[in-house]
Amino acid sequence: MTSSSTQAPVAIVGGGLAGLTAASYLRRHGIAVRLFEAGPRIAGLAQSFQDADGFTYDFGAHFITNRLAAALSIGALCRDVHLYGESVLLGARVRNYPFGLLSNPRLVASAAAKRLQFWNRKPAQSAAQWFADKYGPALAAEVANPLAEAWSGLPATELSPAAADSIPGSIAETLMLKAMGRFTHRAVAIGYSREVPPSPNVWHVYPEGGLGLLCQHLASELADVIELESPVEAIEVENNRAISVQVRGQRHPAAAVVSTAPCHILAKLVRGSDSLQYLSQFRYRPMVFVNLRMEGRGLCPDVVLWTPEKRFPFFRLTETPLCMPWLAPAGKTLLTVDIGCQVGDPTWTMPDEQLGEFCIEQLKPIVPDARQRYLGCRVLRTPVAYPVFARAYESDRQRFAAGQEIHGLYSVGRNAEFSHIFMEDVYWRTLKKMRRLRQSLALAQDAETPIEPTREAACT
Ligand SMILES: Cc1cc2nc3c(=O)[nH]c(=O)nc-3n(C[C@H](O)[C@H](O)[C@H](O)COP(=O)(O)OP(=O)(O)OC[C@H]3O[C@@H](n4cnc5c(N)ncnc54)[C@H](O)[C@@H]3O)c2cc1C
Numbered sequence: 001m002t003s004s005s006t007q008a009p010v011a012i013v014g015g016g017l018a019g020l021t022a023a024s025y026l027r028r029h030g031i032a033v034r035l036f037e038a039g040p041r042i043a044g045l046a047q048s049f050q051d052a053d054g055f056t057y058d059f060g061a062h063f064i065t066n067r068l069a070a071a072l073s074i075g076a077l078c079r080d081v082h083l084y085g086e087s088v089l090l091g092a093r094v095r096n097y098p099f100g101l102l103s104n105p106r107l108v109a110s111a112a113a114k115r116l117q118f119w120n121r122k123p124a125q126s127a128a129q130w131f132a133d134k135y136g137p138a139l140a141a142e143v144a145n146p147l148a149e150a151w152s153g154l155p156a157t158e159l160s161p162a163a164a165d166s167i168p169g170s171i172a173e174t175l176m177l178k179a180m181g182r183f184t185h186r187a188v189a190i191g192y193s194r195e196v197p198p199s200p201n202v203w204h205v206y207p208e209g210g211l212g213l214l215c216q217h218l219a220s221e222l223a224d225v226i227e228l229e230s231p232v233e234a235i236e237v238e239n240n241r242a243i244s245v246q247v248r249g250q251r252h253p254a255a256a257v258v259s260t261a262p263c264h265i266l267a268k269l270v271r272g273s274d275s276l277q278y279l280s281q282f283r284y285r286p287m288v289f290v291n292l293r294m295e296g297r298g299l300c301p302d303v304v305l306w307t308p309e310k311r312f313p314f315f316r317l318t319e320t321p322l323c324m325p326w327l328a329p330a331g332k333t334l335l336t337v338d339i340g341c342q343v344g345d346p347t348w349t350m351p352d353e354q355l356g357e358f359c360i361e362q363l364k365p366i367v368p369d370a371r372q373r374y375l376g377c378r379v380l381r382t383p384v385a386y387p388v389f390a391r392a393y394e395s396d397r398q399r400f401a402a403g404q405e406i407h408g409l410y411s412v413g414r415n416a417e418f419s420h421i422f423m424e425d426v427y428w429r430t431l432k433k434m435r436r437l438r439q440s441l442a443l444a445q446d447a448e449t450p451i452e453p454t455r456e457a458a459c460t
Pocket residue numbers: 013014015016017018019036037038039042043044045046059060061062063064230231232233260261262265384385386412413414415416421422423424426
C-alpha cells in the first residue's frame with residue numbers, strides 16, 4: 001500500500017524508541033510521516049553518556065535482548081552480557097532472588113500457610129493483598145510491600161494488583177532459564193517481555209557506545225522527517241478524530257497522530273474532545289539516580305541489590321560493571337542508587353555533590369569503606385520514571401488499556417501506554433499498533449478513491 005499524495009503525513013509525537021519505530025515502520029510501507037521531538041536530541045529514556053574518565057551512565061535502560069537487536073539489525077554491534085543476578089538484603093544477610101528467599105524457612109512457612117487457606121480466597125483488590133496471597137504475609141510485609149511502596153510512593157494497600165504485572169512468571173520457568181544461562185554462560189532474559197515468550201536463546205546484550213545506538217540506527221533513515229526542539233503543543237480533534245498537531249504555534253494537518261507522550265501530558269495536549277481528560281489523573285513516580293564512581297569492583301554482592309528495609313533511603317543498588325565491565329575503567333566501578341521522590345522535594349532539589357555524600361554515608365552497612373573508595377558522582381533526575389498503578393484510577397487504567405477513544409490517535413511506548421514495559425515490548429507493541437494504523441489508512445483511502453469502471457462496464 002502507498003499513501004495517496006493528497007493524504008497528510010502521520011504526525012508522530014516524540015523521538016524515543018516508540019516514536020522512531022512507528023516512523024520507520026510507516027515509512028517503509030509508503031506512508032508519509034513527520035516526527036516532532038520536544039528535546040534537542042532523539043532517544044528519550046534510551047540515552048547513555050560517557051565522561052572523560054571512561055565511565056558510561058545509562059539514563060534509563062541498561063540493556064536489551066539479542067532478539068530486539070536482531071530485529072533492528074544491530075546484532076553485530078552488541079556485546080553479550082554473560083551474567084545477571086538480583087539479590088535482596090534482609091538484616092545482615094544477602095539472599096539471592098528468587099531462590100535464596102525460598103530457602104528461608106520462616107518465609108516459606110508463611111507462604112505455604114497462606115496457600116493452604118484455599119477456602120478463604122478472593123480476587124485481590126490491592127497489590128498488598130496480591131503479594132500476601134502469592135508470597136505469604138511475611139515475604140509481602142518484609143520485601144514486596146516496602147519495595148512496591150518505595151517504587152511508587154504509595155502504600156501497597158493503595159496500589160492495584162496490576163503493580164505486580166512486571167514480576168517474572170513461574171518459579172519453574174525462572175529456574176529453567178537460570179540453569180540455561182549458567183550452562184550457556186549468557187544472561188538469559190527472565191521476565192523481560194510479555195509480548196514474546198522467553199527462551200534460553202534470548203539473552204541480554206549491550207549496544208556498543210550505549211543504548212542510544214538503537215534509536216540512532218532507526219533515525220539514520222529518517223533524518224529528513226525528524227524535527228528536534230519541536231514540542232507538540234496541541235493535538236486537534238474534530239468529530240472525535242485527530243486531524244492535526246500544533247507545533248510552535250503552527251498547525252500541521254495529519255492523517256493520524258501517534259503519541260509517545262506520557263498519558264497525563266496527552267490529556268493536556270488534546271483539544272476539541274474531553275474524552276481523554278481522565279488520563280490527567282494518572283501519575284508517574286519521579287526518580288533520582290545517583291551514579292557513584294568508586295575505586296574497586298564487586299562492591300555489591302550482585303548486579304542488582306534490593307534494599308526493602310526502612311533503614312535505607314534508597315530501594316535499589318545496581319553495579320552494572322559487574323556484568324558489563326566496559327561501563328567503567330579497569331579497577332573502578334559505578335554504583336547506581338535509586339531514590340524515589342517527588343519533583344521539588346528535598347531529595348529532588350539536593351545539590352549533586354550533597355546527594356553523593358548522602359548516599360556514601362547511607363551505603364556504609366553494605367560497603368563499609370565506601371568513603372575511601374568514593375571518586376565522585378553524576379546524578380540523573382527523571383520526573384517520569386515509573387507508572388504508578390493506583391487503585392484510585394484502576395478502572396480508568398483498564399479502560400485506557402482496552403483501546404483509545406479518539407479515532408486516528410494512537411498511544412505507543414512505555415509512558416504513553418502507562419505500562420511498565422521494556423524496550424523489546426515497546427518495539428513489538430508499537431509495530432502491532434502501526435499495522436492497525438496502516439490498515440485503517442488503507443480503508444480510509446479506499447473509501448475516498450473513486451471506483452474506476454471495470455473493462456466490462458466500460459464496454460456497455
Ligand atoms: C530507570 C529505567 C530503567 C530502565 N531499564 C531498562 C532496561 O534495562 N532495558 C530495557 O529494555 N528497558 C528499560 N527501561 C525502559 C525503556 O527505557 C523504555 O521502555 C523506552 O526507552 C521507552 O521508549 P519510549 O519511546 O516509549 O519513551 P521515551 O524514551 O520516554 O520517549 C518519549 C519521547 O517523547 C518526547 N516527548 C514527550 N512529549 C512530547 C511532546 N509534547 N512533543 C514532542 N516530543 C515529546 C520526549 O522528549 C521523549 O524523547 C527502563 C526505564 C527506566 C525509567
